Amino acid sequence: MVLPEGFALPPWYLLVPILVVLAGTVALLWALEPPVTDRTVLAFAPWMMLGSALHVLYQLSAYPDRFEILFATPTVYLITAIAAGLCWIVAIFLYAGGLQPTIPRFLGVAGTAFFTVFAMVIINAGWSQETFDLFWPVICVVVAGIVTAIAWVALSLWFTDVAATTSYTGALVVFGHAIDGVSTAVGYDVIGVAETVPLSALILEAGESLPTADYIGAGWLFILVKVVLALVILGLFKEFVDEAPRQARILLAGVAAVGLGPGIHNVLLFIAT
Structure with missing residues (x-):
């Protein structure tokens, strides 16, 4: 499936x-x-x-x-x-x-x-x-912001041209996937929500099989995969943004939506349920 x-x-x-x-x-x-x-x-x-x-x-x-x-x-x-x-x-x-x-x-x-x-x-x-509960939703947003800041600083230091070229669009891509990763990890490790996306479930199961699962849970691997994947995509899009900025930013907006949409969905669902 x-x-x-x-x-x-x-x-x-x-x-x-x-x-x-x-x-x-x-x-x-x-x-x-x-x-x-x-x-x-x-x-x-x-x-x-x-x-x-x-x-x-x-x-x-x-x-x-x-x-x-x-x-x-x-x-x-x-x-x-x-x-x-x-x-x-x-x-x-x-x-x-x-x-x-x-x-x-x-x-x-x-x-x-x-x-x-x-x-x-x-x-x-x-x-x-x-x-109604705001505790874990707020934690998700704050942690996602911290993860985004760390990832963006790392990208700016080691791949300055990528960060400069993708700019705010790139930052939105990273934040979108960070909040998706963090909210999924919180839902899986803390709240006990079952993951419905098969590929995501495989990554979470892989994290659960690691020795670190007993100490920091399984979701950290999902967060890492999501953020690294976002950074890799930005690196691949660097030349595309230079050559065709309009088309490249439209596609990057789609990439951001794939992360931000599910992430905010999780946060809102945590608030209400």
Whole structure:
């Protein structure tokens, strides 16, 4: 089994319109050719987290039965991508009309507003069910920040050109995978959550088989693998960012989302349950 548990596609009569709208959004953005800078990638971070929040609400059974399949994996991320893409298009036209000083500002503010609303819904759900807890979620974010800082300093010292070229986009990639690794480790070693992604489960099982498992748990190996993989990807993308910065940053944003999305999902789920 390669796909994670809970992976489910909606019926074709829902999936086809979603794919058509997504393709149309991508096509329009391709035609508009908006600039993609480090600020653009950072502006998409709250949208990545929004997808996680929407999926957590699905796991909390917050949606009506007829619509809940739209917020399962992977459809929820397709819908979030459509929303982010449409907001990006609106930001482009507002900037062109002189109504916004920059495109990333509108994109980031809108994403942050949407994420905040749905995150508050999750917090309220946890509070009403008396399962609200901030201790481990805060620990996850703080430790992920420390791990990111250490990894970024190491990258800056030994591979200065890679850190300078990938810049804030690279830092987001490292943080995204750090918080995914840390939250997964906390869930596995401390809270006792079973890992649903087969490949991740294999790494955690490998960590559990090491002599260090009795002292520091099994999750440290997963954190190490995630962060090292992120740094290796940045190294491989260095020349690509130099030659085609727009395309490279878009792909790196996708790499960041693969880490940040699951990581924030774990953190929000810990808060509510």
